[in-house]
Amino acid sequence: MTGLYAAFPPDLAPGNVSAAQTALSDIELLHSISVSLIGEQDREALYGKIVDAAVFITGSQFGTMQLLCTPEHGAGHGGELQLLYAHGLPAEAVGFWHYVSPAAYSSCTLALKLGQRAIIPDFEQWADIAGTEDLLAFRRTGIRSAQTTPLMSRDGHLLGMISTHWNKPHHPSERDLRLLDILARQAADLLERTIAEEALREVEEQQRQTAARLRELNETLEQRVAERTAELMQAEEKLRQSQKMEAVGQLTGGLAHDFNNLLTSISGALELMNRRIGQGRLSEVDRYMVAAQSAAKRAASLTHRLLAFSRRQTLEPHATNVNTLMYGMAELIQRTAGPGIVVETLGSPELWPAFVDKSQLENALLNLCLNARDAMPDGGRITLETTNQWMSREAARGIDLPEGDYLCVSVRDTGTGMSPDVMAHVFEPFFTTKPIGQGTGLGLSMIYGFAQQSGGQVQIQSTVGEGTQVSIYLPRHHVEASQDEHDAADESVAASQLGETVLLVDDEPTVRMLLADVLGELGYTVIEAADSVAGLKLLRSDVHIDLLVTDVGLPGxxxxxxxxxxxxxxxPQMKTLFITGYAESAVFGGGQLEDGMHVLTKPFAVDALGGRVRELLAK
Incomplete structure (x- = not known):
């Protein structure tokens, strides 16, 4: 073993693959593999970790990684596959397959001929290999079945192969193949990097030899070249650092500007409310209260946009009919756009459902329509359209998506359009072409983050003077959307009807006090705990508890x-409501919450809290 499994819990030994797959979610598994691979500097150890990861994912007994030899390698094996690393193979088998010819019989050479993954469930049932030396070698090794996944470079060239082999007939699952594809993508990137580094080392070696010859001819010239090279390297490093600081400065500067404005509104309104109350001028308190609440809502909106951009916002995805959502927004969009703009909706009649957060998709479409309106000061047309699209590997790679079925919802306008220079920056946070004070510059970056967090992508096309089209691609969901989708945000405050008891766990005293007061006013009996230790003690007690309301990040x-x-x-019958400020991986684990669990994103309105609590207790 190369040390890959050190990243996992001790009980997840390589031989206990089913336990590992049960204990680790696919996301956690891929994350652990990625961290291990990225941190590995030794090339041989890197190849070993890649193969070990493939064996770990599939539960196979053997694994290999091969490099496609090219004439540039100079080894005299152009067109053959060179064995880089083998897992579980005996020494004689490693020697037999050190270089594999395309004329051999194996899943590797079959994949080489096909240009795609090859799966051989049973070598004994494969007619092409009958009576060959290759079959005898497989028998001696104990290999009965295999699959091979090609390693493709970013520009579409074949670099090599990852193969896994079993000692009995076997066909890998769709889950295994999907994880192997993700592993292969990263492995290809790392392999491409090592090949480039090897080529760079060869170039550097040639340069060193040339420099030595030049040094013999002219020591002074060599010294000047060295000094100039050092100056260029320093200048390049300074430029990279300057670009990093510029990006950080743009982000923090935009945040500081917007939040300073909002905090001034909130603190000023609270200070004047305190003065008016002290002066007995209670009739003037309402307008300051409205101003503070408005600023707080804008701050919450800004925070949500930042979380969307960073792909850390809390999403509650459901099977959604995007046509229904789009048609339901048409009237709102038309009122927002104004009478000078025609709003057109074109829904595909057989549109696939999407697994997406409905409110966030509505927010994204509304933002796009507002941008389209602003790009048409003299009027025009906004077209919202949905289509089903199957993307081939080549088409999907063009917008950084895996091959498959996607639902596309696009917003197209006939406005002023954008130049290529502007399009290159539209997804950057706080970038805006609007005058100061008329836009945060977070709309498109929020949509970009939301789409990627939902497993999709955003594509923008624009021509100056003709208009712009922004398309959101979402993966197809294979569960039909309910026709009467429930929207808890529309519920009014629901008070306790049976005097239920709520256990409230939050380490922030102010938040805990406010939540307790709100729930108490709604008629619930509230028991408070400041950390997980106190919360668990109450759960183990005989106290009656109907609902657990807990923050995600807790001490203890x-x-x-x-x-x-x-x-x-x-x-077992207790319901849970999580309250969180961002998408904690500890909450979602494999991607979805269990029955009886809901999430409420901070900050939230009293109505939303009451509605969620009543909804959970009513089930």
């Missing part, structure tokens, strides 16, 4: 998700 050794899971072991 357990996060909110772990506390809820421990509570369910003790109280």
């Amino acid at each position: 050794g357990m996060n909110g998700r772990q506390l809820a899971e421990a509570g369910l072991q003790l109280r």
